[in-house]
Amino acid sequence: MDFFRKHFINILVGILILVTLASVLPRFFSNDESLPQQVAVSNEIKEYIPPFEHEGNLSFYRKDSTLIKTFSIEFARTERETELGLMYRKSMNENEGMLFVFHDEKPRSFWMKNTYIPLDIIYLNKDKQIVSIAKNAEPLSETSRPSEGEAMYVLEINGGLSDKLGLMKGDYMTYESLID
Structure with missing residues (x-):
């Protein structure tokens, strides 16, 4: 027992x-x-829809230093923030965007997995000049949208806005962070 x-x-x-x-x-x-x-x-x-967080300001300029437009931006700096990007967002104001900041300059490629709004994906080199724009990237697409040159920064804005603003290769940006 x-x-x-x-x-x-x-x-x-x-x-x-x-x-x-x-x-x-x-x-x-x-x-x-x-x-x-x-x-x-x-x-x-x-x-779950991530809220926009105003973390900085970004301005685009023509080659002659004429201001084109200023955006309120959210940063993607960490690996996790970069992976998430603008996924799950249902809308974004015309004056908003997300800036991806990388530590090195090399060819980049983005896709639209789990991204519900069309985007213009603007690739910028280490001098913050536009090297290429992937226009009106299709929502939810897993098709790769590569840069046409080496990029250290990538800005995502609403699809069609780069044409509306007349953004071109060689235009440049400046940005400031409102966070540490």
Whole structure:
């Protein structure tokens, strides 16, 4: 009888350990930086749409230093921010954009996975001059949109806006950060 009782207790303790691990391990291995695509709110499922965060200002100029337009920008500096980009956004104001800042200058390529709004993807070199523009990138497309030269910065703005502003290769930008 003691033999069965001892094994029963061992089995019970093993089951309790497994149940505890099953509830704790997923939280331990999850990436806290990841953003959920859906959030449960009062028994309803609502989409998660990242809010625009005004983190800086960016201005475009013609070669002769004539101001073209100033944008409120959000930065993508970290690997996670770069991966997420403007995914899941349903709209963006005409004076807003996202600036991707890289540590080196090389050919770049972007896609539109999980991005719901058409974008103009503006590639800029280390001197902050436009090297190419991927115009009206199709929402939700996984087609690669490569730069036509080496780029250190990439600005995403609403699709069609680069034509409306007359942006061209050689135009340049300046930007300032409002955050540290």
